[in-house]
Structure formats: structure tokens, C-alpha cells
Amino acid sequence: MGRSEFGVMTVRVRFAPSPTGHVHIGNIRAAIFNWLFARHRGGEFLLRVEDTDLERSTDEAKETLREAMAWLKLDIDGEVMHQSQRRTAHLAAAGELEASGAAYALPSEAGKGAAVCFRMPWMADVYEPVGPAHLTVHPDVPVTISHAGVQYAMVSKKGKPVEESGCLAGFKGLRLFDADDHCLYDLGAQPDTVLAGKAEFTVEHVVRMEFERRQVVFEDLIKGRMTKPLDGIKDLVIVRSSGAPVFHLANVCDDAVQEITHIVRGDDHVENTFRHVLLFAALGHTPPVYAHLPMIVNAQGKPYSKRDGDAYVGDFKARGFDPDALFNYLTLLGWAPGDDREKLSREDLVSIFTLERVRSAPSQMDLKKLAHMNGLYLAELPLETFMASARTELAKHDWGREVDEKLFREVCALLQSRTQLYPDVAVWKYFFSDELEYDPKGVRKFLQKEGVVQMLTALRQRLADVDFEENAVESLIHEIERENEIKEGKLNQPIRVAVTATPIGAGLYETMVLLGRERVLTRLDYAIANLCDREEQSSP
RNA sequence: GCCCCCUUCGUCUAUCGGCUAGGACACCGGGUUCUCAUCCCGGAAAGAGGGGUUCGAUUCCCCUAGGGGGUGCCA
Numbered sequence: 366m367g368r369s370e371f372g373v374m375t376v377r378v379r380f381a382p383s384p385t386g387h388v389h390i391g392n393i394r395a396a397i398f399n400w401l402f403a404r405h406r407g408g409e410f411l412l413r414v415e416d417t418d419l420e421r422s423t424d425e426a427k428e429t430l431r432e433a434m435a436w437l438k439l440d441i442d443g444e445v446m447h448q449s450q451r452r453t454a455h456l457a458a459a460g461e462l463e464a465s466g467a468a469y470a471l472p473s474e475a476g477k478g479a480a481v482c483f484r485m486p487w488m489a490d491v492y493e494p495v496g497p498a499h500l501t502v503h504p505d506v507p508v509t510i511s512h513a514g515v516q517y518a519m520v521s522k523k524g525k526p527v528e529e530s531g532c533l534a535g536f537k538g539l540r541l542f543d544a545d546d547h548c549l550y551d552l553g554a555q556p557d558t559v560l561a562g563k564a565e566f567t568v569e570h571v572v573r574m575e576f577e578r579r580q581v582v583f584e585d586l587i588k589g590r591m592t593k594p595l596d597g598i599k600d601l602v603i604v605r606s607s608g609a610p611v612f613h614l615a616n617v618c619d620d621a622v623q624e625i626t627h628i629v630r631g632d633d634h635v636e637n638t639f640r641h642v643l644l645f646a647a648l649g650h651t652p653p654v655y656a657h658l659p660m661i662v663n664a665q666g667k668p669y670s671k672r673d674g675d676a677y678v679g680d681f682k683a684r685g686f687d688p689d690a691l692f693n694y695l696t697l698l699g700w701a702p703g704d705d706r707e708k709l710s711r712e713d714l715v716s717i718f719t720l721e722r723v724r725s726a727p728s729q730m731d732l733k734k735l736a737h738m739n740g741l742y743l744a745e746l747p748l749e750t751f752m753a754s755a756r757t758e759l760a761k762h763d764w765g766r767e768v769d770e771k772l773f774r775e776v777c778a779l780l781q782s783r784t785q786l787y788p789d790v791a792v793w794k795y796f797f798s799d800e801l802e803y804d805p806k807g808v809r810k811f812l813q814k815e816g817v818v819q820m821l822t823a824l825r826q827r828l829a830d831v832d833f834e835e836n837a838v839e840s841l842i843h844e845i846e847r848e849n850e851i852k853e854g855k856l857n858q859p860i861r862v863a864v865t866a867t868p869i870g871a872g873l874y875e876t877m878v879l880l881g882r883e884r885v886l887t888r889l890d891y892a893i894a895n896l897c898d899r900e901e902q903s904s905p
Numbered sequence: 906g907c908c909c910c911c912u913u914c915g916u917c918u919a920u921c922g923g924c925u926a927g928g929a930c931a932c933c934g935g936g937u938u939c940u941c942a943u944c945c946c947g948g949a950a951a952g953a954g955g956g957g958u959u960c961g962a963u964u965c966c967c968c969u970a971g972g973g974g975g976u977g978c979c980a
Contacts, residue, residue, distance in 0.1 A: 383979095383980055418980070471978080477978095480978050482978090525906095588909095603978095635974070636908080636974075660973070694917090701917085705928045728916085728917065730916090730917090735930090855939080856939085868941075871942090
């Protein structure tokens with residue numbers, strides 16, 4: 366089982382999504398943790414597409430799955446397994462279980478075949494005794510005992526019968542009593558005839574049952590020691606009456622043939638695990654080590670559902686997130702390195718990631734924090750990389766489709782460090798288009814002030830002659846400020862609003878130079894004529 | 906109903922019996938800067954509640970509450 370030549374177990378993990386619809390953020394987080402674990406341990410990360418549900422599985426979903434994984438750089442080892450192609454092997458396994466008596470056929474319904482059910486074995490390594498159990502039973506509902514399990518009714522608080530059932534193995538030493546405390550039934554220590562399906566019992570007027578409770582135990586790397594009483598576990602349908610293998614069978618068989626050593630999956634599978642470990646054993650395999658990841662919940666603290674449209678991996682790409690930033694952020698959901706580091710490279714993460722440090726409480730996404738982290742990542746992207754994404758984003762605007770390459774590059778270089786999300790580049794419009802929408806607050810605050818029009822006019826006239834580069838432009842502006850006896854820098858914001866239509870942006874002198882003399886002069890003219898308060902037509 | 910699991914600032918988290926409970930995002934103040942962002946400094950903000958165990962509990966145990974998962978011939 367995946368042993369290297371040194372006798373050290375080689376880790377083999379898998380990501381096993383079912384390709385029905387888009388890849389969910391919770392799914393991809395499971396993929397990320399599997400990948401990190403595999404890379405940390407120098408093991409292998411496999412992909413298994415669980416496409417047995419032919420009705421709902423689509424090629425498109427498979428495609429978006431591969432896209433999402435490629436985008437997040439989750440490289441896989443070995444061949445991709447398609448579960449639908451393993452149907453014969455799954456059915457063969459079911460046949461073996463049935464032949465050995467580990468599984469049994471359910472009574473077939475009219476017109477259908479017989480479903481196959483895996484019986485929780487009578488004895489197993491993972492069972493441990495927990496002592497005697499005494500249950501109160503509702504006398505109106507008869508107790509039935511068969512190789513398929515025990516059915517009975519408990520008594521609700523209101524005295525109503527509540528139907529319950531469990532596997533036969535859960536009721537070792539079962540004894541049933543009536544109201545007079547007579548023992549009506551005794552399963553005995555060795556219920557061979559019942560197990561063999563040679564005897565079934567229906568017992569009436571039972572008020573009390575006793576048995577030796579046992580529980581199933583497995584060790585979870587994240588949640589610790591997990592236990593569940595066997596009498597609360599039911600036998601498991603592994604083949605439908607239609608003849609199709611059920612998820613549980615397929616999943617366990619494939620994990621066995623792929624020699625998976627660790628199963629890292631969502632919390633929602635813990636209940637399955639109690640039965641899967643027994644299925645592994647019945648199939649002649651040692652169960653893998655399990656690690657159940659906590660769920661990711663939405664901003665309302667509720668589990669993500671189809672309604673939370675923003676939970677698909679593809680949407681994060683579309684909304685301008687960087688894959689490395691998302692990767693890093695997701696890594697911090699339910700896991701932390703143990704110190705104060707948060708921004709961690711892939712290499713760092715691979716070297717320090719352990720499943721033992723995963724928390725077991727659900728965590729919710731914080732888009733603000735993700736955006737912040739995205740800004741950190743965008744700021745340090747190589748210019749070319751940033752430009753490529755920015756160009757794609759710009760092309761979503763009609764003014765951004767055909768831009769001057771040289772100008773585009775310079776704008777990117779200037780504004781990259783102030784971009785948090787790619788859609789933010791929409792504010793760059795003033796560099797590429799002359800159709801400006803002036804920020805009304807900016808206009809009011811900076812242009813419609815006394816004296817501004819004169820200073821802008823002076824600036825406009827003398828700008829025509831000056832060398833159009835940063836230092837010269839800055840000196841000229843300062844000159845005008847001195848002449849008008851205002852503080853150095855005071856004129857910057859009025860100029861900014863006049864030439865960029867917004868009060869926020871990068872350094873003004875650089876911005877002006879990038880805009881170019883012609884545009885700056887035209888816009889100053891426009892502002893002087895249309896946006897500033899003119900003295901002669903000042904308010905009543 | 907029953908079973909399994911979870912519970913530290915609004916959010917993500919640190920803490921593995923000694924805590925003036927640390928960090929990050931968001932928020933609020935101040936500084937730097939021509940604006941914004943960055944950056945720097947500061948502030949407000951948490952152990953669900955109740956019982957134990959202990960010299961000492963956020964840390965261990967129990968109960969309650971709240972939340973999640975499961976209870977399919979779905980995966």
C-alpha cells in the first residue's frame with residue numbers, strides 16, 4: 366500500500382468531486398487542502414471524477430472543474446479516474462460481498478431487480494464495547510429482528526411511537542421484555558441462524574429492550590477520536606434495484622484501488638465514515654486515515670447554497686481576484702500556521718501545512734479581507750502579468766478596447782500598486798477616453814471656489830509653453846501658487862478634478878504628463894468654461 | 906425526535922493550566938503625502954451561559970443554550 370523503498374508510507378490523496386454544476390468554493394478548498402497535504406508530504410494528489418450520476422453529470426461541469434484547478438495551479442499526479450468507467454469493478458465487489466455473506470439482497474419490488482445491502486459485520490476491529498443499554502420500547506409497535514437488522518419504536522415525550530432501526534450487529538445479546546418483565550426474546554451471544562437469514566422474528570408487546578452496546582471508532586486527524594453507537598447505524602445499500610452501484614460502494618472501491626492513504630473531505634461525510642471503514646475492511650483493505658474539513662459558510666453564517674451565486678470558483682476569477690490571493694486566503698479558512706503570518710507563498714504553505722492544525726469549527730468568508738489580500742498580491746505581480754489581466758478587464762468597457770499600448774503600459778505601472786481588484790481599473794477611464802463624468806462633490810469642493818478659475822486660467826496659458834515633464838509642471842504649479850499667495854499644493858486638487866474628473870488618483874504631476882499636454886489643455890479649457898464658478902456670474 | 910460534531914473581538918484566527926487574552930481584515934482617531942491608496946502610530950472590540958476539577962481555568966470534565974452535519978435505492 367503505497368510504500369516507498371524505505372518502508373515509509375507514501376501519501377496518496379485524491380480530490381473526488383462530482384461534475385454536476387459549477388465548482389463550489391467549499392469543494393475547491395477541499396482540493397487545496399488535499400493538494401497542500403500531498404505536496405507537504407511529498408506524496409501524490411489524484412483526481413477522481415465521480416460521474417456515476419449520469420443524469421446530472423455534464424461535460425461542461427468537468428471542463429469548469431479542470432479550469433478552476435488549473436487556475437489555482439492545483440496540479441494532479443497520474444491519470445484522472447472517471448468513476449463511471451469502473452462500474453463493472455464496483456458490481457464485482459458487491460458480488461463478492463454478497464457471496465461471502467457480508468452483503469445481502471433486499472426483497473425486490475415489483476418489476477425491479479433486487480438492491481444489495483452491505484450488512485454491518487457482527488465482529489470488527491473498530492468496534493468497542495460501551496456497556497449495557499436499556500431502551501424503553503413502545504408496546505404498540507412490534508419489534509422485528511432479522512439479518513437485516515432490528516426495527517422497533519421508541520416512546521416520544523408525548524407518548525407517541527417513534528420508529529427506529531439499526532443493524533443487527535448493534536444489538537449484541539439483545540433481549541426483549543414485556544410489561545411483566547418476562548423475557549420474550551433472546552438473540553443469544555451467537556446469532557448465527559439469524560445472521561444467515563434462516564430465521565426472522567416479530568415480537569409483540571415489548572416495553573423494554575436490553576443489549577450490549579458497541580460503538581464504531583475511528584481516529585480523525587482533525588476532529589480527533591470519533592465514536593458512534595452501532596445500534597444507531599443502519600446497513601448500507603450498495604447497489605440500487607436498478608443495478609447501479611451507490612456512491613458509498615464506488616467511493617470506497619475506488620479509494621481502495623487508487624491506494625488512497627488519507628481521505629481529506631468535507632465535514633458532511635463524517636456520518637458516512639463510520640460505515641465506510643467497515644466496508645473497507647469487508648473488502649479486504651485497511652481503511653485510510655480520515656480528516657474531515659469544517660464547512661465554509663456564507664456571510665449570514667449559513668451553509669453556501671445554490672442561491673449564493675458568488676460561491677463558485679469561476680465567479681472569483683470573473684470578479685477580478687488573483688488565483689494566488691484566493692489560494693492563500695482559502696488556506697486561512699480553518700487553518701493557521703500557528704504564528705501571526707498570513708500572507709504566505711505557495712512554497713511557504715507547502716512547507717508548513719499540516720492537517721493537525723486544521724480547526725474543526727466552520728468558518729465564514731470575508732470578502733473584504735479577501736479583497737485586501739488580493740491588493741497585496743496584485744501589487745507585487747510582474748508588470749506584464751498585471752497588464753495582461755488589466756487589458757482583459759479594460760476590454761469590458763467600450764472605451765478600453767483599443768488603447769495606446771505605450772500609454773497603457775505606463776498607466777499600469779503607475780496604478781498597479783493602488784489596484785485592489787481588477788474591476789477597479791474602470792476608474793482609469795480618464796486616461797483613455799474624453800467622455801468624462803465629473804465627480805459632483807469634487808467639482809463643488811475644488812472647482813467652484815473663489816480664485817480657482819483665475820489660477821487655472823493662468824496655468825492653462827503658461828502650460829502651453831512649458832516643457833511637459835514632471836519637474837517643469839510641478840515648478841509651474843508652485844509658481845502660480847506663490848503668485849496667488851496660497852499654500853504649496855493647494856492647487857493640486859482643483860487641477861486634478863479639472864483634468865481627471867475625480868479627486869482621487871495617483872501623483873498629479875505624473876498623471877498630467879501621462880495624459881499629455883493636449884488633453885490637459887483641452888480639459889482645463891473645458892473646466893474653466895463650464896465647471897468653475899465665474900466671478901462675473903457669481904451667486905445672487 | 907434521535908445520532909454525530911462545533912462555540913475566543915463584527916469576521917478569520919493565536920493560545921496546547923499561569924492572560925495585562927496576541928495578530929489580521931473591517932471600523933474610529935492621529936501622522937506622512939498634492940488627493941486617494943500605501944506606510945507609520947494609537948483606539949474601541951472576544952473566551953455562549955451555568956456548574957465542577959485545580960493554588961490557578963479560554964485551555965480539562967459535566968449540563969444548558971445556540972449553530973452545523975446526518976438520519977435516502979443523493980453525492
